[in-house]
Amino acid sequence: SQQGEEDPQALSIQEGENATMNCSYKTSINNLQWYRQNSGRGLVHLILIRSNEREKHSGRLRVTLDTSKKSSSLLITASRAADTASYFCAQGNFNKFYFGSGTKLNVKP
Amino acid sequence: EADIYQTPRYLVIGTGKKITLECSQTMGHDKMYWYQQDPGMELHLIHYSYGVNSTEKGDLSSESTVSRIRTEHFPLTLESARPSHTSQYLCASSESGEGYTFGSGTRLTVV
Numbered sequence: 001s002q003q004g005e006e007d008p009q010a011l012s013i014q015e016g017e018n019a020t021m022n023c024s025y026k027t028s029i030n031n032l033q034w035y036r037q038n039s040g041r042g043l044v045h046l047i048l049i050r051s052n053e054r055e056k057h058s059g060r061l062r063v064t065l066d067t068s069k070k071s072s073s074l075l076i077t078a079s080r081a082a083d084t085a086s087y088f089c090a091q092g093n094f095n096k097f098y099f100g101s102g103t104k105l106n107v108k109p
Numbered sequence: 110e111a112d113i114y115q116t117p118r119y120l121v122i123g124t125g126k127k128i129t130l131e132c133s134q135t136m137g138h139d140k141m142y143w144y145q146q147d148p149g150m151e152l153h154l155i156h157y158s159y160g161v162n163s164t165e166k167g168d169l170s171s172e173s174t175v176s177r178i179r180t181e182h183f184p185l186t187l188e189s190a191r192p193s194h195t196s197q198y199l200c201a202s203s204e205s206g207e208g209y210t211f212g213s214g215t216r217l218t219v220v
Binding site for chain 2: 030041043048088096101
């Protein structure tokens with residue numbers, strides 16, 4: 001399978017703490033994207049990092065990419081209860097992307 | 110706000126019935142996709158299209174079929190629903206491959 005893996009599968013933290021989740025993939029990529037899914041809903045695109053980039057920021061989100069290790073990480077700083085959701089990485093080329101099984105984040109108020 | 114719409118949102122149907130899940134987008138995107146997702150599990154690509162009259166099967170074998178007669182419309186059809194088809198079906202579109210826009214999904218239950 002070309003699908004990657006997110007790690008950990010589940011993460012529970014207190015509001016205000018930082019949350020870090022990781023993604024590993026198997027094949028070469030053009031870019032890697034992170035998505036968020038609230039329970040029972042569709043996915044929402046959060047951030048994209050291209051294969052020639054190493055780090056990217058968007059608000060409270062920080063994404064890193066290490067193509068030599070075929071891995072990426074998503075850091076959410078100063079987490080809020082509203083950040084509770086599942087987070088997926090998607091990797092692939094311009095035509096098809098593959099999703100892992102996600103990290104389920106629970107932020108306790 | 111997402112400009113991709115899936116209907117119905119929920120569907121409970123009996124075994125053997127034919128169903129069509131609708132997906133429409135107003136963004137003029139050429140690329141459209143159907144993913145299947147069981148609760149709390151990964152997404153599996155079942156069909157995709159790169160434009161009108163172009164459809165391909167994804168990596169997960171599916172008994173469903175799709176059509177792409179218009180750019181904005183990408184319906185998925187099951188000729189004879191079975192309990193094993195119970196799942197959530199997510200439709201997505203993309204312009205450049207640099208980010209998908211997803212619909213809210215159709216949660217299908219076959220009894």
